[in-house]
Amino acid sequence: MGRIISIGGGDFGHLKTFEIDKYIVKSTNKEKPRALFIPTASYDAPTYIEIFNKVYGEMLGCHTDTLYLINNNINEDEIKEKIFSSDIIYVGGGDTKNMLKVWKENKVDYYLKQSFNGETILCGLSAGSICWFEYGYSDSSSEGDECKNYIKLEALGLLKGFHCPHFNEDNRREGFIDMLKHNDILGIGLDNNCALEVFDDKFRILKSDRNAKAYKIFNKNNVVITEELTNIESYYSLKNFYNIF
Numbered sequence: 405m406g407r408i409i410s411i412g413g414g415d416f417g418h419l420k421t422f423e424i425d426k427y428i429v430k431s432t433n434k435e436k437p438r439a440l441f442i443p444t445a446s447y448d449a450p451t452y453i454e455i456f457n458k459v460y461g462e463m464l465g466c467h468t469d470t471l472y473l474i475n476n477n478i479n480e481d482e483i484k485e486k487i488f489s490s491d492i493i494y495v496g497g498g499d500t501k502n503m504l505k506v507w508k509e510n511k512v513d514y515y516l517k518q519s520f521n522g523e524t525i526l527c528g529l530s531a532g533s534i535c536w537f538e539y540g541y542s543d544s545s546s547e548g549d550e551c552k553n554y555i556k557l558e559a560l561g562l563l564k565g566f567h568c569p570h571f572n573e574d575n576r577r578e579g580f581i582d583m584l585k586h587n588d589i590l591g592i593g594l595d596n597n598c599a600l601e602v603f604d605d606k607f608r609i610l611k612s613d614r615n616a617k618a619y620k621i622f623n624k625n626n627v628v629i630t631e632e633l634t635n636i637e638s639y640y641s642l643k644n645f646y647n648i649f
Contacts, residue, residue, distance in 0.1 A: 406519075407431065407603045408526045408563060410533035412594025413497070413570040414612065417455045421529065422463075423612035424599050428492060428527055429464045437491035439466035444506050445498030445531035448474040452496055466492065473506050480511055487515045492525045495532030500542040501557055503531055513560055520562050533569045533594065535559050541568035541580050554579050556587070563602055564646055565590040571619065572596060581628055584621055590646060591621035593630075606639035620645065 409428055414420040429437060441456040443449060453470050461468040471486050507513040534540030542557040568580040571593035584591045598616035601608050609618045618633040
């Protein structure tokens with residue numbers, strides 16, 4: 405196994421997750437790590453890429469690169485090279501469903517799974533948090549829709565469980581808990597500015613805002629239990645994390 409840091413959300417451009425980002429870079433133990441940004445969920449938005457280059461490049465001292473997949477004729481060898489040569493792979497937020505579709509078409513999902521067995525840190529925010537789990541609680545509505553519709557979306561499955569980012573936004577908490585009433589699976593809810601770090605066979609919670617929270621949620625004997633995970637400085641057993649039944 406390797407290391408995954410899933411960030412529930414936050415204003416990346418205004419440095420709301422900066423303490424977590426700083427920790428990610430430090431964890432490589434390299435003076436100038438190679439950080440690859442995958443902005444597929446934002447349709448390779450130029451502004452988002454500029455922000456990433458500023459934060460991870462100028463401010464955190466990484467050598468940054470971008471994996472462009474939208475309207476780009478990149479070949480499989482180039483994709484493989486970018487992924488396998490990176491110390492950090494950061495997946496940006498946006499349209500999770502379309503992102504996973506584009507990844508599958510380009511075998512990005514396959515190579516990301518392969519990279520989990522090495523020293524590369526896999527991380528990201530929102531869609532970039534969902535993608536590492538078995539399933540994600542994702543907004544499936546189209547642009548301009550007044551009402552948001554959430555679905556259970558199948559993701560890469562590197563981490564067990566059903567993940568909801570932005571847990572403290574809108575009505576996500578209520579909707580996610582209601583969906584778990586009908587799913588016999590562990591739910592992981594992360595507020596903005598809060599992250600779950602999984603490192604080999606252990607885990608801990610990271611925060612850039614002390615008021616942000618993380619939860620594990622599960623259905624036991626037809627009762628949905630919500631258990632808050634504290635800001636854990638030490639690592640705890642991942643086996644115990646999943647031991648809910």
